Amino acid sequence: MSARNTDTKEEILRIGKQLIQFYGYNAFSYADISRELNVKNAAVHYHFRGKEDLLMALIQNYIDNYQLLAQQLKASNLKAIGKLDKFIERYSMLCETNSICIIGSIASDFNTLPNSVKEKVTELINLVMSLVEQTLSEGKRKGELAFTEVARTQALLLMTNLAAGVQLARISGKKDYEAIRKAIIRQVKV
Amino acid sequence: MSARNTDTKEEILRIGKQLIQFYGYNAFSYADISRELNVKNAAVHYHFRGKEDLLMALIQNYIDNYQLLAQQLKASNLKAIGKLDKFIERYSMLCETNSICIIGSIASDFNTLPNSVKEKVTELINLVMSLVEQTLSEGKRKGELAFTEVARTQALLLMTNLAAGVQLARISGKKDYEAIRKAIIRQVKV
């Protein structure tokens, strides 16, 4: 038999993330994951009892990841624009692969999800929103950014531009995403 | 037997639209429709051979609807802000029922759809985008609106704010949508 893969669990998460961002939560199955990993679907169930548990772990992964980003940005000596760039870059990468952000993907399927997942998504949204909002308001305070809306509203505008930007890019092309990306920066530049 | 319903086809479209906006394309089945209509699922297949055909008809419905709106706005003597309001109102109504726009819903499932549907969605997007873009540029020309981006980019920003706005509202609440809606207007007001 082939050598045992000790990080199947992480591989499942990696593939699950890819699938949800490319096809959507209700459009992929455990069979898709097990096929790509060359294991049986029961192996996926071993690591994540049900699809709901996998989704929960996936969202938690995102939360951990954004918490890490928040720390890194705090520790860095980047200006506000640089910090926003680091954030926006993630969406640009999604766009490259015709994928959409997990928040947008889940938002579409939101009404089919159990409450536990809904709450976890809310946690993720709150984290991302406060990261963007703080970056914006701190940047404004330091004179590195300029905008007229309150920081929270400006963060909402920025977030929705990005989230729907990658969605739209799938349909009408990547140039539209690029136009949005540049306009976002112009909106907050001094 | 009960009286025959002669507009089953339109009812199917109505319910299908509701389901796709509330649950998403890959999360509803013909059984959901037939149950609500008190017919058998074969009856749904009689009117729309397959799910793909139903989706096509649904998108065509939207196209017709937006073409009508474009005509109505052209024929009206509303100012640009008033025209935008008519457009935005549609999203506000979606938000009220925890629904999202069909474009956002389909964008999430885009990579699972056959090419015929993809092309039809592109047609819809182009129509909506040109409606918004024209309203914006005409408003600017008449001095009723003011913004610094080119009209096409401003339309992209507005569209993405709305599309993701209703998505976000599902998760973080309707107040966020309201904040976005008001900010959109401020962005283009003279």
Next chain:
DNA sequence: AGGAAAACTTACCTATTAGTAAGTTATTAT
């Protein structure tokens, strides 16, 4: 009134989905 066409129902089918119970193999700790 009678026939054609429309609008269904009945009764299937096949594929897939999420999931489980029980057994097997490999790894680790003692």
Next chain:
DNA sequence: ATAATAACTTACTAATAGGTAAGTTTTCCT
């Protein structure tokens, strides 16, 4: 070395999905 545990596979479910063929009922047209 061995027992426990982790990481699987084998071999199933039951439910649902999307779909079809053939028959029945209703409506429309003449």
